Amino acid sequence: MVARKTVRPDEVYLAGHFPGRPIMPGVLIVEAMAQTGAVAVLTQEENKGRLALFAGIDDVALQADRGAGDELVFECKIESVRGSVGKGKARLT
Secondary structure, three states: EEEEOOOOOOOOOHHHHOOOOOOOOHHHHHHHHHHHHHHHHHHHHOOHHHHOOOOOOOOOOOOOOOOOOEEEEEEEEEEEEOOOEEEEEEOOO
């Protein structure tokens, strides 16, 4: 699954994070990665109409600040799905 997000200059969180150097909070970047994975799982026929929940994260490192005008490209590969639990790897480019 590939998802794209362009950080707009009017995003509400940029006003306070951080004054003078507005960047997208890392927690929102991680959430976007999780949502990309959820969409990947929910597009599988056996998961149609189900609810995807974010249950955990391992080995995250954010390499660069992302701010207004930046396009974030999220890529997520689902590695396994067992019952209602899926596991994948995501990256931001």
